[in-house]
Amino acid sequence: MARRTFLAASLSGIAAVALSSCSWPDARPSPSASPSATPTPTPTPTPLPPDGVPLPTAMRRSSWGSDPFARGAFSYDAVGTTTSLRQSLAEPVGERLWIAGEACSATDPGTLTGARDSGLAAAEQVARIAEPGERVAVIGAGIAGLTAAVHLVDAGFEVVVVEARDRVGGRVWSVEVDGFDRPVELGPVLVPDDEPMAEALRAASVDTVEFDGVVEARTSEGVAVAIPPTGVDAVDAARAWADAAPEDVSLAAALVGSGTVPMSTVPGPDEVSPASWLAHTIASGVQPATGAPSSAVSARTVPTTAFPSGSQLVTGRLSDLLDALADRVDIAVSSVVTRVAHDDRRVSLRLDSGESLTADRAIVTVPIGVLKSDTLRFSPVLPFAHQRAIARLETGVVDVVWLRFEEAFWRSGSPAGAATPDGADGLAAAPDVLTVVGEPSTVAAWLDLGRETGEPILVGVIAATQATRLEALDDPEFQSAILADLAPYATARG
Ligand SMILES: Cc1cc2nc3c(=O)[nH]c(=O)nc-3n(C[C@H](O)[C@H](O)[C@H](O)COP(=O)(O)OP(=O)(O)OC[C@H]3O[C@@H](n4cnc5c(N)ncnc54)[C@H](O)[C@@H]3O)c2cc1C
Known part of the structure; x- marks a missing residue:
């Protein structure tokens, strides 16, 4: 039909x-107010972005938290x-x-x-x-x-x-x-790599490519730094402590209860402190995976990555x-x-x-x-x-913003995988998830979706309280807020 x-x-x-x-x-029922996950489809003139970040030529964003027929992005394991x-x-x-x-x-x-x-x-x-x-x-x-x-x-x-x-x-x-x-894609752009799903996608002629999930972190000065296990280890320690606790607690509580925090705020050799690496894991891993703050997420089941390698990226x-x-x-x-x-x-x-x-x-x-x-x-x-x-059961809030630029300025300064594992060809794999460490960010992570095709497209993933906050902004305010996070990628130094 x-x-x-x-x-x-x-x-x-x-x-x-x-x-x-x-x-x-x-007769056809009167259309209900169509819930718009996007207040406006086109970019609105906005103040110049900071630090040489170019203005996008096109923008589209979602607002799942205020969508009356979704009321959030997906369920997560609350305490x-x-x-x-x-x-x-x-x-x-x-x-x-x-x-x-x-x-x-x-x-x-x-x-x-x-x-x-x-x-x-x-x-x-x-x-x-x-x-x-x-x-x-x-x-x-x-x-x-x-x-x-x-x-x-x-x-x-x-x-x-x-x-x-x-x-x-x-x-x-x-x-x-x-x-x-x-x-x-205003909802999922990564799909799980299971065979029934792959078969359904093939039958519907939905093209996908394998997603590497190679994460890069840069400091606010634009310096690419290798991501140490510090943040994930801290969450693992909190999870182990919570597993043994008589009652489930939040990740935030388990980090304290396990004695994992406070962590040192003294910068290490990479100029980033252990506390900043933990904040990075929470902001770019836990929050986009759950849509919730660490004070609400169950410590026992908390995920640390939202962009797993081996997923299929919808093209x-x-x-x-x-x-x-x-x-x-x-x-x-x-x-x-x-x-x-x-x-x-x-x-x-x-x-x-x-x-x-x-x-x-x-x-x-x-x-x-x-x-x-x-x-x-x-x-x-x-x-x-x-x-x-x-x-x-609770629902987390995760939004996406798609940006298209004249050119992929963030790729030109790529430090050829300073923070990444080796690719299959023995060369360092190019990153497809861009993050910032050491500074609080509005955008949890940027997906370089055009990397496969050369298209200058970035998809920002905004999660938890930041997503709720940004949904209330109009387009110019929203654009200013998110573009500021790209400054380290416009002033890149490997
Ligand atoms: C930004 C974002 C990113 C995501 N990323 C991923 C990802 O990378 N990988 C992944 O696997 N999943 C991802 N998801 C989650 C995935 O999209 C959902 O788990 C899945 O689509 C949920 O399907 P569903 O049928 O359960 O619910 P829905 O798709 O929400 O379907 C429920 C339907 O019910 C309708 N409805 C609601 N209220 C009423 C009513 N009163 N009367 C009649 N109809 C009603 C709604 O309009 C909707 O069409 C993401 C979701 C979002 C929002």
Whole structure:
């Protein structure tokens, strides 16, 4: 089914799903305010950036924290989060209602893989107990919802997906932006390197290349310095201490409790102090991986890298993966579900238009941030174990900003891998993750996305409190704030 026809088709699906007591809308529901992850698409004139950093020729940024249908970027392990909490959330509610999505994944939360597997698991459970031909409603057209819907359609069920936005894909969002010759990914641009995902990407003709994940650090003077294990060792020590503690604590608390901090602020031979290396690991590793400050992240499961080597870097258009799934199911877009009523016979959905629909069973795949809000209510309320999981699981905030420049000024001063391992050819590998050490940064890390193709594109990753702060700025203020962080790469000295 062509995408532009899916709404019309979904309306016929809607008619088929409706029971006598409920009705589907007989016309396209009024579009809800389309949540914009980007306030403005083009750069606004802005004061000259500092220290010779050139102005970008194009810019596009996300705002996932203030997006009402995401309310953050992805779930993370806050203090007290356990695998069993995520498993509880994925438990069926009676035999009529399931919750799925990345936050329900016990093995890969916060990822595309986790979301896809969670949607599939819920659909398999539905398919096992539902009668042939039953009607199933799936709420949310992200990768979890669409994966579930396609599985159920293939299994012979009548399925409709109800999506709040005027597009499918959820947190996967590829957009065309003037000034960029390639799609801009406002959600993930790195995808896990697992075979089912690779196969799905190939089938949808989404091109990827292997991502080296070679990180470079420069001081504020532009000097490239080799990254020692100091920061990661400190986090490892805090994690080991927290593992043995009677109760989970935050990374910040475990660093103190383990005696790891305070660390020396005396600069070492590289002119960087151990304390600055720990701050670097937290700012460019922990925070972009979780979207949360170290005072909130569980010390027991804290990750130290957000850009793992061996991931696949999307060079095509990631939304094609979701569109390929969407083409196979009926979808009602611009339809915000505000209430899910369920009993032992059926599930009833109320839309923000006031209309409602009924199905035999439903899978709810809205993000955990939406479940935590009062914008979607359940009647009767969810079982205690589900409520507990929803209360405990948290969403981190991570945003991206895509910048295109006249030329890749940051590559010219590359110190040929002073901070990097050797490449396969024996030469030092060029960095593809640029960071700054010794100074607090607004941007956690810059991904040199054009390195493979020669395009002068940098993607800034902004995380945790910085992301929330920057979402409130207008474009000129935002641009000034982030470009300041590139000064060490404009005045590079290897
Ligand atoms: C900036 C960023 C970077 C990321 N980087 C990576 C990465 O490198 N690797 C990786 O694997 N993952 C990454 N992720 C995470 C990944 O994108 C998500 O884990 C995944 O897309 C979640 O899919 P989902 O189907 O669970 O949720 P979603 O994609 O959020 O789908 C849920 C759907 O529900 C809809 N919805 C919400 N409320 C309602 C309602 N009331 N009624 C109807 N519909 C509703 C939403 O509009 C949405 O379409 C990143 C995410 C972000 C934001």
